[in-house]
Amino acid sequence: MTDALLTADAAGAPDPRRGRTADFEARVKKRNAAEKRFRFYGRLAIFVALAFLVTLLGRIVSQGYHAFTAYEVSLPVYIDPLRVDRANPMGANYDALIAEALLAKIGAPNDELGENLLAAQELVSTDLGFNLLDQIRKDPNLVGKTLTLKGPVKADAQLYLKHEIKRETAEGDRKISDQQMDWIDKLEKAGVITGGFNTRFFTASDSTEPEQAGVLGAIVGSALMLFVTALLAVPTGVLAAVYLEEFAPKNRWTDLIEVNINNLAAVPSIVYGLLGLALFINWMGVPRSSPLVGGLVLALMALPTVIIATRSALKAVPPSIREAALGVGASRTQTVFHHVLPLAVPGVMTGVILSLAHALGETAPLLMVGMVSFNPGIPESVTSAATVLPVQVFIWETASERAFHEKTAAAIMVLIGFMILMNLLAVIVRRKFERRW
Amino acid sequence: MQMTKNVTLARAEALPDHAPIKINAMGINVFYGEKQALFDVSIACPDRAVTALIGPSGCGKSTFLRCINRMNDTIVGCRVDGRIEIDNEDVNLKSLDPVVLRSRVGMVFQKPNPFPKSIFDNVAYGPKIHGFASSKSELEGIVEHSLKKAGLWGEVADRLHQPGTGLSGGQQQRLVIARAIAVNPEVILMDEPCSALDPIATAKIEELMDELREQYCIVIVTHSMAQAARVSQRTAFFHLGRLVEAGTTEAIFTNPTDPRTQDYITGRSG
Numbered sequence: 132m133t134d135a136l137l138t139a140d141a142a143g144a145p146d147p148r149r150g151r152t153a154d155f156e157a158r159v160k161k162r163n164a165a166e167k168r169f170r171f172y173g174r175l176a177i178f179v180a181l182a183f184l185v186t187l188l189g190r191i192v193s194q195g196y197h198a199f200t201a202y203e204v205s206l207p208v209y210i211d212p213l214r215v216d217r218a219n220p221m222g223a224n225y226d227a228l229i230a231e232a233l234l235a236k237i238g239a240p241n242d243e244l245g246e247n248l249l250a251a252q253e254l255v256s257t258d259l260g261f262n263l264l265d266q267i268r269k270d271p272n273l274v275g276k277t278l279t280l281k282g283p284v285k286a287d288a289q290l291y292l293k294h295e296i297k298r299e300t301a302e303g304d305r306k307i308s309d310q311q312m313d314w315i316d317k318l319e320k321a322g323v324i325t326g327g328f329n330t331r332f333f334t335a336s337d338s339t340e341p342e343q344a345g346v347l348g349a350i351v352g353s354a355l356m357l358f359v360t361a362l363l364a365v366p367t368g369v370l371a372a373v374y375l376e377e378f379a380p381k382n383r384w385t386d387l388i389e390v391n392i393n394n395l396a397a398v399p400s401i402v403y404g405l406l407g408l409a410l411f412i413n414w415m416g417v418p419r420s421s422p423l424v425g426g427l428v429l430a431l432m433a434l435p436t437v438i439i440a441t442r443s444a445l446k447a448v449p450p451s452i453r454e455a456a457l458g459v460g461a462s463r464t465q466t467v468f469h470h471v472l473p474l475a476v477p478g479v480m481t482g483v484i485l486s487l488a489h490a491l492g493e494t495a496p497l498l499m500v501g502m503v504s505f506n507p508g509i510p511e512s513v514t515s516a517a518t519v520l521p522v523q524v525f526i527w528e529t530a531s532e533r534a535f536h537e538k539t540a541a542a543i544m545v546l547i548g549f550m551i552l553m554n555l556l557a558v559i560v561r562r563k564f565e566r567r568w
Numbered sequence: 569m570q571m572t573k574n575v576t577l578a579r580a581e582a583l584p585d586h587a588p589i590k591i592n593a594m595g596i597n598v599f600y601g602e603k604q605a606l607f608d609v610s611i612a613c614p615d616r617a618v619t620a621l622i623g624p625s626g627c628g629k630s631t632f633l634r635c636i637n638r639m640n641d642t643i644v645g646c647r648v649d650g651r652i653e654i655d656n657e658d659v660n661l662k663s664l665d666p667v668v669l670r671s672r673v674g675m676v677f678q679k680p681n682p683f684p685k686s687i688f689d690n691v692a693y694g695p696k697i698h699g700f701a702s703s704k705s706e707l708e709g710i711v712e713h714s715l716k717k718a719g720l721w722g723e724v725a726d727r728l729h730q731p732g733t734g735l736s737g738g739q740q741q742r743l744v745i746a747r748a749i750a751v752n753p754e755v756i757l758m759d760e761p762c763s764a765l766d767p768i769a770t771a772k773i774e775e776l777m778d779e780l781r782e783q784y785c786i787v788i789v790t791h792s793m794a795q796a797a798r799v800s801q802r803t804a805f806f807h808l809g810r811l812v813e814a815g816t817t818e819a820i821f822t823n824p825t826d827p828r829t830q831d832y833i834t835g836r837s838g
């Protein structure tokens with residue numbers, strides 16, 4: 132300061148009220164520069180984060196969007212009474228019938244060795260054959276008639292149609308031969324093969340055949356599991372939080388409990404899986420790989436988060452509301468349930484929805500309780516075997532067949548879609564309740 | 569503070585020295601954890617009169633007020649020693665439910681704190697939980713009566729179902745008074761009820777206190793000497809957790825015996 136005053140004097144402008152010395156100005160400049168620098172770093176950080184996000188989403192979308200389109204064949208098949216026995220429809224080779232019809236459409240001969248027939252068979256899903264058998268078993272009078280069969284194109288052929296298997300690749304390195312490629316092109320031109328939205332992806336469950344696999348089973352499994360989780364974690368968590376926040380005495384025991392709850396929220400989720408395996412499956416005998424056991428494990432995992440979120444929502448309710456209620460003679464319970472908790476509802480709901488969204492995306496603990504299993508059906512109850520979305524992603528990603536990999540990305544998109552939906556719900560709930568007064 | 573020097577004593581003639589004692593506190597000590605906030609406070613508040621508690625910030629006025637309806641029970645680590653009687657009945661008795669006590673002793677806080685509910689629900693809440701109304705029309709009657717008594721009916725009669733938090737500060741404070749009146753208390757405690765209000769709203773509340781005094785025993789904490797002088801019949805001066813002096817408002821303001829009281833009311837300390 133003395134230095135500054137001296138310079139001011141030396142400069143010959145000794146107005147003591149306007150002590151803007153060189154030193155002072157240098158400081159201002161430095162501060163402004165620091166501020167600018169900080170803002171730049173901030174923007175840079177946001178840019179980096181966004182870049183990561185965009186790359187991630189971009190990769191998933193570019194890999195997965197193919198799974199939302201699918202190619203179908205629509206093929207008239209003559210059901211030759213010489214080949215299909217009305218009395219014993221099971222005995223016939225429907226795949227051969229279909230392949231012959233296909234060859235006829237292509238205009239290729241059915242050679243002696245049956246090589247063309249096999250090659251044609253590789254173009255359409257086995258689903259068509261089963262479908263045909265089903266229809267004939269239901270109505271044997273179809274024998275002798277021509278039926279138009281519809282069904283998915285086989286996964287590898289679809290990859291070619293989606294330009295993921297290319298002609299440029301050496302023939303030995305791909306699953307579709309040059310001849311088959313020509314045939315596919317021909318069939319597409321003839322309108323036997325048509326592309327469209329892949330509804331099967333949303334109406335079917337997992338399958339060994341990529342072209343028949345869908346996410347419905349996993350979605351239902353996830354829904355059932357989340358239902359169990361919510362049913363257990365929400366009331367337990369909210370009540371525990373209300374008790375701890377509003378009723379429990381503040382002493383060493385409650386401090387200990389609080390510390391432990393905070394610690395539990397940070398326990399790696401796979402630990403909950405191990406606990407669930409030991410506790411629910413081995414000890415309590417809950418069926419393996421059922422939404423029930425998954426829901427139980429995730430409820431354990433979500434509980435600390437729900438408690439913490441509820442407590443902070445309760446803490447945010449102004450104490451004046453409690454005083455007001457107590458002041459007119461409300462009991463503690465009445466104060467909490469008539470006034471404090473209703474005001475905390477938006478915060479509680481937000482916390483609950485976010486922790487459920489978190490549970491929806493959880494994979495590791497579910498692997499521990501056997502949810503990583505092949506489930507071609509749609510789970511009927513919380514005790515039947517089921518898969519959930521993130522585990523379905525895991526299963527498909529580890530599958531050897533390439534056609535499953537685009538399904539992985541697509542299933543991730545479905546999962547993210549549900550997550551976004553839940554987060555949106557949290558925002559809406561918060562807005563709606565806040566606007567009430 | 570300057571105006572306290574020539575304080576006007578509006579109702580010097582209405583000194584209720586003869587009035588029956590409603591609240592009788594004897595040897596009250598209050599501790600917040602280790603820290604003692606009140607030291608051996610003994611004071612009597614007459615019925616159908618306003619008793620004003622004055623004193624510098626932090627001297628324990630609110631603490632004393634909260635002893636009367638046992639709101640201190642809700643503060644963790646707070647301990648109250650001594651005896652407080654309302655109508656010769658010990659309020660700290662274990663057998664006396666604080667819920668019952670608080671229905672007899674209403675409280676109005678410094679900051680208006682209506683529930684974030686409708687005006688009607690604010691007033692109806694007390695009677696509802698205490699089961700004072702057996703029918704909807706009876707409840708409506710109580711609400712109307714209480715709002716009228718609080719001097720708010722005219723302003724809100726046509727919007728009873730709008731949020732109470734949408735009222736002005738002064739209106740909110742009267743709503744809160746109506747809410748306290750609705751449970752038909754005997755005592756009303758007010759902790760700086762006007763400190764968040766403008767002079768006009770303050771005047772309304774003071775007027776209201778003057779009317780309510782005819783039915784209730786009112787204890788008010790205030791930092792305004794003028795207000796104490798205007799509305800109260802008795803005044804008690806607190807200093808550093810002790811009751812220094814208590815007496816008729818006229819005596820305290822015109823002829824304080826303790827020099828600390830003298831200094832405080834003339835604005836030389838606090």
Ligand SMILES: Nc1ncnc2c1ncn2[C@@H]1O[C@H](COP(=O)(O)OP(=O)(O)OP(=O)(O)O)[C@@H](O)[C@H]1O
Binds near residue numbers: 600629632
């Ligand atoms: N909840 C509490 N916990 C701990 N100490 C408290 C608590 N409430 C009050 N105190 C202490 O007790 C003493 C008296 O406080 P009190 O609120 O009764 O003062 P007051 O006279 O009402 O002051 P003011 O005029 O500022 O409202 C103060 O020293 C205060 O710090």
Ligand SMILES: [Mg+2]
Binds near residue numbers: 629630631759789
């Ligand atoms: Mg106070």
